[in-house]
Amino acid sequence: MKRSLGRKTLILPSPAWVVGTYDAQGEPNGMTAAWGGICCSKPPSVCVSIREATYTYQAIVDRQAFTVNVPAADQVKQADYLGIASGRDVDKFAVAGLSAVRAEHVDAPLVDEFPLNLECALIHTVKIGLHTLFVGEIRDVKAEESILNEKGRPSIEKLSPPIFSVGEAAYYAVGAPLGPAFTIGKDLGDIE
Amino acid sequence: MKRSLGRKTLILPSPAWVVGTYDAQGEPNGMTAAWGGICCSKPPSVCVSIREATYTYQAIVDRQAFTVNVPAADQVKQADYLGIASGRDVDKFAVAGLSAVRAEHVDAPLVDEFPLNLECALIHTVKIGLHTLFVGEIRDVKAEESILNEKGRPSIEKLSPPIFSVGEAAYYAVGAPLGPAFTIGKDLGDIE
Numbered sequence: 302m303k304r305s306l307g308r309k310t311l312i313l314p315s316p317a318w319v320v321g322t323y324d325a326q327g328e329p330n331g332m333t334a335a336w337g338g339i340c341c342s343k344p345p346s347v348c349v350s351i352r353e354a355t356y357t358y359q360a361i362v363d364r365q366a367f368t369v370n371v372p373a374a375d376q377v378k379q380a381d382y383l384g385i386a387s388g389r390d391v392d393k394f395a396v397a398g399l400s401a402v403r404a405e406h407v408d409a410p411l412v413d414e415f416p417l418n419l420e421c422a423l424i425h426t427v428k429i430g431l432h433t434l435f436v437g438e439i440r441d442v443k444a445e446e447s448i449l450n451e452k453g454r455p456s457i458e459k460l461s462p463p464i465f466s467v468g469e470a471a472y473y474a475v476g477a478p479l480g481p482a483f484t485i486g487k488d489l490g491d492i493e
Numbered sequence: 494m495k496r497s498l499g500r501k502t503l504i505l506p507s508p509a510w511v512v513g514t515y516d517a518q519g520e521p522n523g524m525t526a527a528w529g530g531i532c533c534s535k536p537p538s539v540c541v542s543i544r545e546a547t548y549t550y551q552a553i554v555d556r557q558a559f560t561v562n563v564p565a566a567d568q569v570k571q572a573d574y575l576g577i578a579s580g581r582d583v584d585k586f587a588v589a590g591l592s593a594v595r596a597e598h599v600d601a602p603l604v605d606e607f608p609l610n611l612e613c614a615l616i617h618t619v620k621i622g623l624h625t626l627f628v629g630e631i632r633d634v635k636a637e638e639s640i641l642n643e644k645g646r647p648s649i650e651k652l653s654p655p656i657f658s659v660g661e662a663a664y665y666a667v668g669a670p671l672g673p674a675f676t677i678g679k680d681l682g683d684i685e
Contacts, residue, residue: 340540
């Protein structure tokens, strides 16, 4: 039996990423965002949605750039902190014990301690309502060697990024493998 | 030690959602999409990115509507199938043993067997490159009673949606809770 829950953002799962920017004084700031996802393969692009009231919003508009930084499961406390404090009030990197490193290809800082970082140049801005959607073209991905699999790609098993659940308002670890993509479904029908 | 991986869509995690549409003949179709996420709280909105070459693309443009359907972990085989076959060639719902039910508020079908369904009206279209980003305003969320928590919200523990890893090209289950959001980070600093 299904129940109607109304007009709400109740979908699962969401990521817990940290958006890195430089403010007008050139100070690094990081803000946690669960509203985002990959949005194009060519050019490789990722989107994040940010409220206009945030410190990060103006920084993205001014610098036309941001980074997306993926924490490991044991960095979830720092990621959560970056989502509740404001860069207007405090140096969030310092309080969280994190280091900002200038990105190589865009005007934004990487969270050095987080194992996976994307350098993004702003290519589209879509005002939706409370949130504005920023599309960033991925100019480079940087990853700790320790999270790479045998194909040289970031491994979800090794990185273990926190998964955000809007339903529980909580973070979760990644669990057991369920099967290979573009493969397990072939059992159901003939695919050319 | 970090390594540069180049301009790639290598971020984690991604969802594995099924986008539901009606084609020009009014036949239901479902296509798996990992490129998407929530993109606004007010109006509540979700985005999915779709290649122009897909059958789903034209259906969204024609009907100005789509649904986003979230499978449970034990439906991952069906979800994977919907991502590799094309609605041009086969009735994917029939092959996968799934039922299409007309959405209440938009001109698109829900995947009845999947426990969580969002009815979306198209409000923005952004051509990025290979993919086009569609922003859908969420007109209703429908959920199986069995996946709701004590607050009446979809529970990631009860639903157990597959998590897609682009690094492994595989699906994963949701693991153990890591802590409450907007809470565990408060240990790190004074928050007003």
